[in-house]
Amino acid sequence: MKRKFLRSLAALAATAVAAPLAFAQAGYPDHPIRVIVPFPPGGSVDPIMRIVGPRLGEVLGQPLVIDNRAGANSAIGAGAVAKAPADGYTLLFTAGSTHVILPLQPPQSPDFLKDFAPIAGVARSSYMLAVHNSVPAKTLPEFIAYAKANPGKLNFASSGVGNLNHLAAELFNLRAGTKIVHVPYKGGAPAVQDLVAGRVQMMLTNVPTLQPQVDAGALRALAYTTARAGGPPVPLFAQYGLAELEGIEPYLVLLAPARTPDAVIAKLTAAMQKVLAMPDVIKSIETQLQAPYYLPAQQLGERLQADSARMKEVIDKGRIVLAP
Template identity: 45%
Template sequence: MRLARRRFLQLAAGAAGVPAFSKLTRAQAYPAHPIRVIVGYTPGGSADLTARLMGQWLSERLGQSFVIENRPGGGTNIATEAALRSPPDGYTLLLAAPANAINATLYNKLNFDFLRDSEPVAGLIRFPNVVVVHPSVPVKSIPELIAYAKANPGKLNMASSGNGSTIHMSGELFKMLTGTNMVHVPYRGGAPALTDLLAGQVHVMFDNIPTCAEHVKSGKLRGLAVTSTTRSEVLPDLPTVADFLPGYEASAWYGISVPKNTPADIIDRLNKETNAVLAAPAAKERFAELGAFLLSGSAADFGKLLADETEKWGKVVRFAGVKVD
């Protein structure tokens, strides 16, 4: 009887240790094969570049390939749904972007709820837009832009890369806080919008810094201010919009999300390795060249950013009265 009881206690003790051992083994074994990163944008843009840089650096740390899969279309909703419907095993990552926060209010019907159906892993970078005007527009500062727009309601055309884009929403937030009336002109992407701005076909744009910084430096466009709360090292002479309009902040950001129910130990591993990459000099230098600020931090930190941005841009979308079916 004593032997049987002793054996039972040994087996019970062993069974109690299985869950912890399994988690440890899984975390150590992960990743066992290549990981795909789904990006809701075309190749060549800032989102694609960010995903490829992070994929390369994470591959070096984790010893597996990171395959970048571009799935543009539907305002990033096609890519987001594909990622969230994937098995929650850590082998499908989504490059999360402001569109995920904006679309929650912008679209009447989505097949997913991003905050409900995803798990945050880590923030990557954040970079501001820059308020630029064609040189023919007679303004040289944010106060002058506000005054001119109020004196000429509906006469300034504000270009964007499309309804609900960060470029569009940056402008709508500006209009909301200043009470100005600029006519929104959406394009199918930032490149054609910028082309028309350079040609003087439109007047104002809240463009991404990596895209238009060289045009500002060359004088082809007039930069008025950056949309972050601090100045940009890429355009250090420009003030911030918030210097003249307290409470204004608009920026693009990228991070990593995974499908709901992805094991916590895998999320922890990805978060740890991502933060290690962002702490490395190579990442700091490369992203600084793009005018980006590093985010890093815990998964919970990125989750808070997602929730805050969803609430913030929801208010702007409702103010602008923009809806996409």
């Protein structure tokens, strides 16, 4: 009898705890949501959140407050969200490609893939390889031949050690059989400045970063990972036997701290799907040389895991040392 009474008491206690939680989820959101962007204003990540953020707030009925927390290749901002309460009021908007690399870097803690719950894919753009005009090659095969004839004499720029454009160029070296030397910078802007000035000869990064310089005639584009939506035909890596580079594609994602309630994730995922179907949002994203890329939570989680495995393979096979 006593044991039965204790079980009943425990059940009542559990109900008392669960009821407010269920009520809170049903009323979510009831105050503003903070979205941390772990990159500085500008670039290719922040502008997309400033496009989708206001409309997402309209759909949810609460404003989204954008908080830029740059540093440590996005680890600072991501770490802040990982430690936040899992209630749906602190979210992370980041580059999925960068996010999957973080767990592979020293000290390999925390594991950012396990510390977050995927909400939705948001936007994507292709990568491009561009060279300074002083490089005599006019096509990608010519550039590969030129680099092979000058091993160790050409340099490629990246926005930092261990990020996606570094690893993409290292993968290019590995598959093309070239020995182009890595020159890391503290951010994409100084890297592009030195590329335009001819202090480095090559960069492999997202289209929004380099296309304006190509259009202005300051750089020469040799290959893209995918065709530009609505643009003229462009040479693709796949045409030259480098289709593997198509898998290294910049894409932007919305994440929540792990253990965020499923009901909250579902509401955010559905809201993002509505936003990315809005004609004005589509048009605005395309002005940033990107495209809407809606992925529901489960598919996004699967892609993050698959991309992490791919990046680990590149790092291991290329014997790339990632600095802390």
